[in-house]
Amino acid sequence: MNIVKQKLAAFSFATIEEKGKTITVTVPKENLYETAKMLRDMEGTPFDFLIDIIGMDYGDEGLGVIYNLCCTHFPAYLIALKTSTPDRENPMLYSVHDLWRSAGLYEREVHDFFGIKFINNPDMRRLFLRSDWKGYPLRKDYDADPAINPVPLENELIENMETVPSITLKMGQPVESTRKLFGEEEYIVNFGPQHPAMHGVLHLRASLDGEIVKKIDPNFGYIHRGIEKMSEAYTYPQILHLADRLDYLSGTINRHAICLCCEKALELEVPMRAHYIRTIFDELTRIASHLLGWGCTAMDMGSITAFVYGMRDREKIMDIFEETAGGRLMVNYNVIGGVAQDIHPNFQNRVKEFIKYMRKMLKEHHILFTGNPIMRDRMDGVGYLSKEAAISVGATGPSGRASGWSCDARKIEPYAAYRQVEFKEMLRQDGLTFDRYVIRLDEIEESLKIIEQLIDNIPDGPYAAKTKAIIRLPEGEFFQRVENARGEFDVYINSKGDKSPYRIKFRSPCMTLVNALQETAIESKVADLIMIGASLDYVIPCIDR
Amino acid sequence: MFDFAIVTSWIDQFLRSFLSAGWTLFVEFVLIGLVILALYAVLALLLIYVERKVCAFFQCRIGPNRVGPWGVLQSVADMVKILLKELINIKRVDPFLFKAAMFLVIIASICTFGALPFARGLQTIDFNIGVFYLLAVSSLGVVGILLAGWSSNNKYTMIGAMRSGAQLISYELSAGLSLMAIVVLSGSMQLSEIVNQQAEMWFIFKGHIPAFIAFVIYLIAGHAETNRGPFDLPEAESELTAGYHTEYSGIQFGFFYLAEYLNMFIVAAIATTMFLGGWMPLHIPGWEGFNQVMDFIPSVIWFFGKAFLCVFLALWVRWSFPRLRIDQLLNLEWKVLMPISLINILLMALLVL
Numbered sequence: 099m100n101i102v103k104q105k106l107a108a109f110s111f112a113t114i115e116e117k118g119k120t121i122t123v124t125v126p127k128e129n130l131y132e133t134a135k136m137l138r139d140m141e142g143t144p145f146d147f148l149i150d151i152i153g154m155d156y157g158d159e160g161l162g163v164i165y166n167l168c169c170t171h172f173p174a175y176l177i178a179l180k181t182s183t184p185d186r187e188n189p190m191l192y193s194v195h196d197l198w199r200s201a202g203l204y205e206r207e208v209h210d211f212f213g214i215k216f217i218n219n220p221d222m223r224r225l226f227l228r229s230d231w232k233g234y235p236l237r238k239d240y241d242a243d244p245a246i247n248p249v250p251l252e253n254e255l256i257e258n259m260e261t262v263p264s265i266t267l268k269m270g271q272p273v274e275s276t277r278k279l280f281g282e283e284e285y286i287v288n289f290g291p292q293h294p295a296m297h298g299v300l301h302l303r304a305s306l307d308g309e310i311v312k313k314i315d316p317n318f319g320y321i322h323r324g325i326e327k328m329s330e331a332y333t334y335p336q337i338l339h340l341a342d343r344l345d346y347l348s349g350t351i352n353r354h355a356i357c358l359c360c361e362k363a364l365e366l367e368v369p370m371r372a373h374y375i376r377t378i379f380d381e382l383t384r385i386a387s388h389l390l391g392w393g394c395t396a397m398d399m400g401s402i403t404a405f406v407y408g409m410r411d412r413e414k415i416m417d418i419f420e421e422t423a424g425g426r427l428m429v430n431y432n433v434i435g436g437v438a439q440d441i442h443p444n445f446q447n448r449v450k451e452f453i454k455y456m457r458k459m460l461k462e463h464h465i466l467f468t469g470n471p472i473m474r475d476r477m478d479g480v481g482y483l484s485k486e487a488a489i490s491v492g493a494t495g496p497s498g499r500a501s502g503w504s505c506d507a508r509k510i511e512p513y514a515a516y517r518q519v520e521f522k523e524m525l526r527q528d529g530l531t532f533d534r535y536v537i538r539l540d541e542i543e544e545s546l547k548i549i550e551q552l553i554d555n556i557p558d559g560p561y562a563a564k565t566k567a568i569i570r571l572p573e574g575e576f577f578q579r580v581e582n583a584r585g586e587f588d589v590y591i592n593s594k595g596d597k598s599p600y601r602i603k604f605r606s607p608c609m610t611l612v613n614a615l616q617e618t619a620i621e622s623k624v625a626d627l628i629m630i631g632a633s634l635d636y637v638i639p640c641i642d643r
Numbered sequence: 644m645f646d647f648a649i650v651t652s653w654i655d656q657f658l659r660s661f662l663s664a665g666w667t668l669f670v671e672f673v674l675i676g677l678v679i680l681a682l683y684a685v686l687a688l689l690l691i692y693v694e695r696k697v698c699a700f701f702q703c704r705i706g707p708n709r710v711g712p713w714g715v716l717q718s719v720a721d722m723v724k725i726l727l728k729e730l731i732n733i734k735r736v737d738p739f740l741f742k743a744a745m746f747l748v749i750i751a752s753i754c755t756f757g758a759l760p761f762a763r764g765l766q767t768i769d770f771n772i773g774v775f776y777l778l779a780v781s782s783l784g785v786v787g788i789l790l791a792g793w794s795s796n797n798k799y800t801m802i803g804a805m806r807s808g809a810q811l812i813s814y815e816l817s818a819g820l821s822l823m824a825i826v827v828l829s830g831s832m833q834l835s836e837i838v839n840q841q842a843e844m845w846f847i848f849k850g851h852i853p854a855f856i857a858f859v860i861y862l863i864a865g866h867a868e869t870n871r872g873p874f875d876l877p878e879a880e881s882e883l884t885a886g887y888h889t890e891y892s893g894i895q896f897g898f899f900y901l902a903e904y905l906n907m908f909i910v911a912a913i914a915t916t917m918f919l920g921g922w923m924p925l926h927i928p929g930w931e932g933f934n935q936v937m938d939f940i941p942s943v944i945w946f947f948g949k950a951f952l953c954v955f956l957a958l959w960v961r962w963s964f965p966r967l968r969i970d971q972l973l974n975l976e977w978k979v980l981m982p983i984s985l986i987n988i989l990l991m992a993l994l995v996l
Contacts, residue, residue: 287798294884309802309969400872400966406702466963472873473965624802624882625968 102143102177109133120577124180131192134165137177138197143169145177146489147505148198149579150605152590153208155238160184161212163191166577166588170489170503173510176577183214186239190265190272193219199617200492200610207609211236211326217265217272226319226642229258235327236601259317279315280305287624291320295398295628298638300612309623316612322642329602334360334434334569337602342428344604345640347387348582351380352604353432358513359578359589360434363571368563370515372436374556377515378449379419379431381545385456386415387583388496388538388545391635395535396467398632399476404467411459418448434569436562449553453546460542468536477532481618481630484529491617492610495585497634500537501529507581519551531626534633570597584608584635604643608636647942648764675767679757683905690904691718693951694958701962725900728893733795736890740794745891745898747787752902752909755781759912760834762922762942773834774826777913778819781868784902785811788870788877791899792887803886806969807877811868813976818864820984824857824991825850825917838921843928845920853991858918860984865910866957867972869903873964876972911953915946919953922946 102121106114111129115122125133137145149166156162162182169175183189193216195201205216206225213234215222223229232247233240260279265272280286284305290296299320305313325344329337334356341356342349354376361368393408416426422442423431431438467473483493488501498505506523508516524540526533571593578589585607592601611634619627654674658667692707692715699706707714733741755777760766770776785808792804828850829837840846847854867874878886888899915921922942926934967975 285798287802295882306802396965400875401964403698403702403962404965406704410703467965470965472967472971475971476965476968623968623970625876625966628882 102137102140102175105136105140106133109136119174120176120178122178122180127181127183127191130179130181131194134179134194134197137167137179143171145169146198147173148194148200148204148492149176149586150588150590150603151201151204151208152601152603153212153214153236154182154592154601155212155236156182157238160186161189161214161237163208163214164590165194166590170505173505178575178577189214190217191215192217195219198492199487199490200613203609203613210234213237215265215272217267220262220264222263222265223259223261226322228254228319229261230254235324260315280313284312289627290317295631296638297394297632297636300636300638300641304624304627306624309625311619311622311624311627314616314619314627316616318609318612318638318641320642321639323639325643326602326604329599331598333597334571334599337599338433339428339430341604342430343639344606344643345582345584345587345608345637346427347390347637348383348584348587349427350383350429350431351580351582352587353430354380354514355578355580355582355587355589357432357434358580359576359591360569360571362578363574363576363591363593364434364565364569366435366563366565368436369560370557371559371561372563373515374518374552375437375441375561376432377519378549378552378556379429379437380514381548382415382418382449383429384583385542385545386412388542389415391538391583391632392463392467392535394635395629395632398628399473401467401473404463407459407463407466411456414452414455418445418452421445421448433562435565436560438562440561441556446553446556449549453550453553456542456546460539463539468539474532476625476629477535477633478530480622480626481531481534481633482529483614483618487617488529488614491613493585493614493634494607494610495581495583496524496537496541497534497611497614498585499524500526500533502527505586507579507586511579513578513580515552516548519548521548531629531633534635538635568597570595571599582607584611584637584640606640606643608638608640611636612641646764647762651764675757679753679767683753683756684901686908687901687904688718688722690908690954691721693954694904697955697958698962701959722897725897726894730895731892733890735796737794737796740790741890742895744787744791744794745895747790748784748902749787749898751780751783751787752905754783755909756905758834759909760838760916760921761946765922765943766835769833769835771831771833774822774832774837774917777834778815778822781906781909782811782815784906788887791891792877795887795890797890799883799885799889800887803877803883803889807870807887809969810870810874810876810972813973814864814867814874814980816864817860817976817980817984818868820981820988821857821861821864822913822917824853824984824988827988827991827995828854830995834916834921838916838923841920841923843926845918845923845925847918850991851994853987853994854918856983856987857991858914860980860987861914861918862910862953862956864976864980865914866960867976869906869910869957871903871907871957872961873966874972875966876969907954907957908950911950911957912946914953915949919949920945 106112106123111126112133113124145167147168147170149168152164154162154164160183162180165179167177167179183191191214193205195205202221205219208214209222210224210226211234261276262279263274263276265274286303286305289302289304291299291301301317303315304311325340329340338353338356341352344352389408389412393405396404419429420426422445423429483501485502488498488503494505502525504523504525509523521544524537524544526537573593573595576591580587587607588605590603591599594600615631615634619630658670696706707717710716710720757767758776788807789804792800825846826832828846829840831837847858870877888896922945924937924940924945
């Protein structure tokens with residue numbers, strides 16, 4: 099990291115701050131691209147993984163953007179690259195989409211919520227909201243009056259959805275231009291928002307040539323609830339409940355992330371018992387999510403029986419959750435400082451029974467589906483995502499690990515009880531649809547091992563630390579990385595010392611997976627597009643937040 | 644063993660006693676038509692129920708169990724529901740072809756169904772080119788499917804119909820060739836003749852290995868022709884929502900649904916007739932006592948028992964395997980099944996010689 103600091107010191111315009119493993123670099127907006135390019139191409143430690151782009155409204159100081167960067171060789175170290183523009187009327191920044199492919203969608207999101215336009219980004223449509231939406235909701239001066247944005251009674255026009263504005267520099271002056279996404283002759287098929295293979299309300303518009311996919315245009319926002327905006331008015335314990343609704347299949351883990359972030363800010367000592375219980379719950383959630391992912395992959399291939407088997411096994415986990423926490427899908431168990439209540443007396447026995455049961459069933463699943471020749475033919479040699487591409491689009495989680503990218507946040511920065519257990523990070527090298535499928539089953543096995551190590555050793559003691567009735571986070575910025583079932587889930591909280599955050603941002607692991615879909619599915623067949631989508635296993639409410 | 648020809652000829656003589664020959668024929672046609680339609684509908688309901696139950700057991704579920712004892716009336720209730728459903732008129736379809744398509748599909752299916760020998764003496768019409776007739780009429784259904792996809796004026800249906808066309812025409816070849824192997828063995832294309840020749844021993848045993856290969860190929864190809872999983876690409880749910888019948892509603896969709904189930908039965912019935920001795924009981928040469936016991940079981944039960952065994956095989960495959968991709972589907976036919984069935988005919992010819 100010293101090399102990085104030396105390199106950055108050469109830039110006289112940059113102010114550098116170091117806090118723990120994070121280096122915060124603030125640059126003027128004119129030098130943003132230059133600095134980003136230097137970091138991206140740095141020899142030895144290229145910052146090749148753009149974790150997230152966070153839009154900020156600094157009030158009178160204008161609008162800003164934070165780029166969280168990570169070097170895949172030293173994944174524990176982060177660089178937060180900050181820039182801002184005082185112009186609130188027509189804010190413009192340079193795009194970094196050619197350095198990191200994931201930036202394209204992230205910049206659209208910032209544009210959608212803060213109105214910042216990114217010069218050179220070829221696609222500056224709004225990401226979640228309709229193109230006729232007035233105002234930028236996450237700005238502090240946004241007027242939420244329903245008279246300004248009434249509930250629309252008409253569908254959004256397809257022409258508006260397909261007209262892509264972009265800004266380029268011509269002779270040093272920004273010029274706005276528009277283009278059409280699809281040509282007149284293209285055969286465009288809608289997948290979604292209501293479609294059996296879209297796991298949620300994702301809307302893909304695919305241009306087909308016979309059975310071959312030529313172009314894909316994902317369209318988000320059908321289930322956008324504005325959770326980040328809502329959170330700015332909620333207290334921290336209230337925000338926890340929204341976390342379950344992000345990626346509802348790994349709700350417990352998301353909630354855990356927010357708890358960890360708040361605890362980090364409060365410097366709260368969480369009892370070991372709570373850490374153990376949380377870890378077990380996280381892993382059970384991961385298994386449940388992977389089982390559903392496995393089943394859905396099978397169902398997308400027309401094998402409904404396998405889907406039912408996946409659901410049947412997942413049901414056992416739901417029952418365990420229900421007994422202890424009362425909730426099944428929305429477990430509502432983690433609270434700031436620990437867990438909501440102690441575990442049920444049956445909990446340990448039932449989990450141990452489940453481990454035995456699951457091991458047996460996992461074998462059956464492999465026989466039923468992994469070894470099936472039709473299934474192998476459909477998945478092998480299809481949907482190649484290279485390691486470089488996976489890093490560039492930011493496809494974390496099992497999808498990235500199937501391409502050989504070691505990106506497990508549980509290993510990078512062990513949280514909760516992950517330091518106490520031994521487990522392998524599952525890695526595969528080929529990056530095919532089959533690898534993304536089989537790595538999930540492998541991870542189930544690994545999660546079982548983790549649970550096995552913890553379940554008998556849950557220490558005695560309180561299950562939660564005492565917190566104040568009203569939780570106020572101290573002033574500052576807090577960041578927590580957690581591995582949920584689909585990839586890296588990060589929470590960024592900017593607090594002004596109030597009982598609700600000034601700005602909260604969740605990194606959606608699924609949004610980057612849609613990026614990966616665009617990356618891999620071009621020139622494949624329609625049936626493969628569906629399979630690639632299933633193997634990436636994205637959850638739409640996670641994208642739409 | 645009871646010969647249904649006794650009943651049919653009695654009805655014939657009864658009618659002739661007070662009607663002229665032409666009128667007798669007319670009344671008989673109407674009667675047979677009604678009987679076949681009724682049997683068609685009842686079988687469809689039965690098959691839907693069987694499928695739902697079998698599928699439920701494969702999936703560790705119970706299946707329908709509320710309407711009637713063990714849910715047997717479930718498919719009747721579903722039929723009433725589908726009859727009462729609104730037929731949605733869709734703009735920008737080709738109205739004539741849109742409506743004609745479903746009739747084409749179901750007529751092709753009924754025509755094939757009508758020509759099957761259900762039991763001793765229970766066959767509507769006994770052509771001397773019976774096998775040709777079955778192949779020709781059953782493949783008319785693809786025209787209906789193509790028209791349905793085309794006239795719906797929808798992108799999913801269009802892709803579904805094109806896939807269906809490619810699939811059905813390809814698999815028709817190996818289905819036909821595998822049946823030809825039996826024609827070579829029996830030396831006749833008349834269904835009654837083929838069944839009678841199997842009195843001693845079913846063709847699947849008589850024909851040694853070639854007959855068995857032909858049987859397996861026919862089951863695969865026939866299964867593919869019914870558009871059911873793992874060959875359900877034309878209606879691949881996860882890609883094309885419902886494929887060629889996306890735009891149909893109510894009983895219009897019901898016709899496609901009915902035809903799909905009956906086609907499954909027809910494939911099983913043809914396999915039964917050609918390979919498993921039709922309505923002939925299981926005879927083992929030399930075991931006289933055994934053969935006589937077998938003869939006590941009515942021929943109808945033999946026929947439907949064997950046909951339902953084949954249906955069960957189809958269901959088993961349907962609920963176990965994932966769907967193929969279009970290129971794999973065509974590879975399987977043109978690179979595997981086709982050459983094997985050609986060689987198989989040659990083998991069969993050598994065996995007969």
